[in-house]
Amino acid sequence: LKDKKLSIGGIFPMNGSWAGGQACLPAVLMALQDVNNRSDILRDYELEMSFDDSQCMPGLGTKVLYNLLYTKPVKLMVLSGCSIVSTFVAQAAKMWNLVVLAYGASSPALSNRQRFPTFFRTHPSATLHNPTRVKIFQKFGWTKIATIQDTQEVFQSTKEDLSKRVKAAGINIVATQTFLTDPVNAVRSLKRQDARIIVGLFYEDAARKVFCQVYKEKLYGKKYVWLLIGWYPDNWYKSKLDSINCTGDQLAEALEGHFTTEAVILHQDSSMTDVGMTAPEFTRRLDEKLRYEKNITDTSLVTGYPEAPLAYDAVWAMALALNKTAVRLAEKNLSLLDFDYVNKNITDEIYSAMNSTKFLGVSGNVAFSSQGDRIAWTQIEQMINGTYHKLGYYDSVADNLTWFGKEKWKGGKIPKDHTVVVNSL
Numbered sequence: 001l002k003d004k005k006l007s008i009g010g011i012f013p014m015n016g017s018w019a020g021g022q023a024c025l026p027a028v029l030m031a032l033q034d035v036n037n038r039s040d041i042l043r044d045y046e047l048e049m050s051f052d053d054s055q056c057m058p059g060l061g062t063k064v065l066y067n068l069l070y071t072k073p074v075k076l077m078v079l080s081g082c083s084i085v086s087t088f089v090a091q092a093a094k095m096w097n098l099v100v101l102a103y104g105a106s107s108p109a110l111s112n113r114q115r116f117p118t119f120f121r122t123h124p125s126a127t128l129h130n131p132t133r134v135k136i137f138q139k140f141g142w143t144k145i146a147t148i149q150d151t152q153e154v155f156q157s158t159k160e161d162l163s164k165r166v167k168a169a170g171i172n173i174v175a176t177q178t179f180l181t182d183p184v185n186a187v188r189s190l191k192r193q194d195a196r197i198i199v200g201l202f203y204e205d206a207a208r209k210v211f212c213q214v215y216k217e218k219l220y221g222k223k224y225v226w227l228l229i230g231w232y233p234d235n236w237y238k239s240k241l242d243s244i245n246c247t248g249d250q251l252a253e254a255l256e257g258h259f260t261t262e263a264v265i266l267h268q269d270s271s272m273t274d275v276g277m278t279a280p281e282f283t284r285r286l287d288e289k290l291r292y293e294k295n296i297t298d299t300s301l302v303t304g305y306p307e308a309p310l311a312y313d314a315v316w317a318m319a320l321a322l323n324k325t326a327v328r329l330a331e332k333n334l335s336l337l338d339f340d341y342v343n344k345n346i347t348d349e350i351y352s353a354m355n356s357t358k359f360l361g362v363s364g365n366v367a368f369s370s371q372g373d374r375i376a377w378t379q380i381e382q383m384i385n386g387t388y389h390k391l392g393y394y395d396s397v398a399d400n401l402t403w404f405g406k407e408k409w410k411g412g413k414i415p416k417d418h419t420v421v422v423n424s425l
């Protein structure tokens with residue numbers, strides 16, 4: 001029976017710029033219950049978690065980490081959320097020889113073993129979209145690309161990664177625009193530079209401003225293809241229009257035909273996974289839990305709902321790694337309970353167990369790159385007549401593009417990536 005306790009720390013953003021703890025904390029608690037109900041995992045141990053709210057603020061998150069570390073019992077690992085909190089927590093954690101596992105951090109800056117030697121994340125990096133973007137450019141023969149982004153670090157480093165990848169593929173970024181808060185001039189410049197195939201890197205609130213200007217500049221239609229981020233909420237372009245002087249219909253007209261890329265973070269078929277339930281069963285259980293706890297009906301409105309599978313699988317990744325480590329330590333007459341933030345041998349065992357993680361979770365196959373990044377598929381969609389349609393999936397590790405051939409072109413043919421100059425004889 002599970003008479004010994006193993007403790008982990010949890011840092012959840014319950015408010016702030018990404019309040020993903022709203023859905024991710026319930027998912028983590030569900031996973032802890034499920035793991036503790038299994039007799040074949042951590043047979044002698046009960047996994048328990050001490051946790052607190054970071055409000056997606058790095059200072060508060062660091063204080064929460066400090067309190068977790070200086071309150072008994074010793075924590076073996078820490079779960080973290082937002083990128084800005086995870087960059088602080090993961091840099092501090094190594095001083096206590098702690099592995100950090102983020103369920104909600106997308107910043108490319110976190111892919112850095114020098115700065116974050118003990119960091120892993122079940123949430124993919126924002127750069128996961130880039131090999132997919134290159135694949136789309138190659139599929140449609142586009143070699144001249146434009147980009148427009150807001151100046152936040154996550155988009156800046158995503159753009160830098162994209163530049164490297166397109167160059168390696170013989171594709172040129174012929175125009176690139178950045179804006180701080182007002183995209184009017186950036187959009188005007190793209191028009192002047194005759195940009196045709198345009199990658200947009202910004203959050204949804206900036207996206208509404210950009211596409212109001214795109215509508216006014218007529219930078220849309222059969223000559224243009226926009227590639228946007230796919231994880232904005234449904235109908236993002238019909239809500240919060242108060243500070244935008246365009247209607248939802250005008251934005252929809254400008255957005256017609258645009259492509260989106262996003263990571264696949266919920267297993268796409270209803271096959272049984274390695275965590276003992278199918279993805280639809282997970283969704284049903286999470287919906288039930290959220291409806292009951294929050295007294296709501298539409299669970300998709302809960303912040304962090306899309307990322308909940310990543311949080312659920314993060315607990316399983318920890319449990320499976322600790323399970324493996326317990327066996328390895330026993331061979332050295334050591335135990336997980338010997339961990340004291342100082343014993344680096346135990347951390348090294350936990351690290352190598354985490355590094356070799358490989359299981360099918362509710363978020364799909366869970367495995368990490370050498371930098372601790374989640375390896376995942378991406379999905380490509382297109383807005384056709386105002387609704388998103390799946391165009392295909394891309395597995396960048398196998399370089400395998402599954403394409404359904406559903407794309408629609410306003411002009412009936414693939415748009416060109418630049419003005420075709422017809423020499424008049």
Ligand SMILES: CC1(C)CO[C@@H](CC(=O)O)CN1
Binds near residue numbers: 018
């Ligand atoms: C897809 C998104 C919304 C990207 O930001 C993540 C939060 C963060 O990186 O701080 C959560 N998931």
